[in-house]
Amino acid sequence: xxxxxxxxxxxxxxxxxxxxxxxxxxxxxxxxxxxxxxxxxxxxxxxxxxxxxxxxxxxxxxxxxxxxxxxxxxxxxxxxxxxxxxxxxxxxxxxxxxxxxxxxxxxxxxxxxxxxxxxxxxxxxxxxxxxxxxxxxxxxxxxxxxxxxxxxxxxxxxxxxxxxxxxxxxxxxxxxxxxxxxxxxxxxxxxxxxxxxxxxxxxxxxxxxxxxxxxxxxxxxxxxxxxxxxxxxxxxxxxxxxxxxxxxxxxxxxxxxxxxxxxxxxxxxxxxxxxxxxxxxxxxxxxxxxxxxxxxxxxxxxx
Numbered sequence: 001x002x003x004x005x006x007x008x009x010x011x012x013x014x015x016x017x018x019x020x021x022x023x024x025x026x027x028x029x030x031x032x033x034x035x036x037x038x039x040x041x042x043x044x045x046x047x048x049x050x051x052x053x054x055x056x057x058x059x060x061x062x063x064x065x066x067x068x069x070x071x072x073x074x075x076x077x078x079x080x081x082x083x084x085x086x087x088x089x090x091x092x093x094x095x096x097x098x099x100x101x102x103x104x105x106x107x108x109x110x111x112x113x114x115x116x117x118x119x120x121x122x123x124x125x126x127x128x129x130x131x132x133x134x135x136x137x138x139x140x141x142x143x144x145x146x147x148x149x150x151x152x153x154x155x156x157x158x159x160x161x162x163x164x165x166x167x168x169x170x171x172x173x174x175x176x177x178x179x180x181x182x183x184x185x186x187x188x189x190x191x192x193x194x195x196x197x198x199x200x201x202x203x204x205x206x207x208x209x210x211x212x213x214x215x216x217x218x219x220x221x222x223x224x225x226x227x228x229x230x231x232x233x234x235x236x237x238x239x240x241x242x243x244x245x246x247x248x249x250x251x252x253x254x255x256x257x258x259x260x261x262x263x264x265x266x267x268x269x270x271x272x273x274x275x276x277x278x279x280x281x282x283x284x285x286x287x288x289x290x291x292x293x294x295x296x297x298x299x300x301x302x303x
Contacts, residue, residue, distance in 0.1 A: 011045030027125030101139030
């Protein structure tokens, strides 16, 4: 096992290395959590906060579509694209079974991917929506070409989607320019039930100290890791950012009952997302360290 010395996060250095560039986060709301964290961390290196703004004037509270935060002093954008499955979600084809309400095109990456092509750093995340409750039980089945496969299970579909993502990366991204990351599954800490069955985490007031109480590594991580290994021969600057084990210890790091302002009192606790500042900051510290180790834009003008 190799160990790396982790550099202290330096917002000014990160911004300077990213000058005139683009950092893209694509995935679900946990990816958004990490995106928000990085924006806050990078803001520490900006002298005038008013020079940080959303390109299209959208509030950061917007949840659908995408957001692009510009650091004008560095001509840098840090972007978030909400694509929980990474692939296309759409209407079923003609003559599909009546129980098919929507489909996931596991052979077609989301059209937002056209916007990611010239990014310098890309952080992908997926997995939380790849379950029975958010797919088959809601009438969302898996489609390849014009055919809906009614027997394909969720994990097989997830694997197919990762192969689609892999093909897109190899065909569309510049191997000299793009540093690509796929973050592992972010653990949830619901106890005594799921999010919609009274599950809670507000009694967790300190990190876990007993590693025997941690959840086993989810199978999603194995699939993601395998795809990354398959891409090593393609000579890509690509890494699997595995944060699952370290985040498992932080059962105390979620908003729990302390939700957004205006959230109804009986709303379920949030034991999936993370408080900020908090755990996602560590993920971004690891991201920064990995970029440094890979020589991310070391030839900076004037240095």
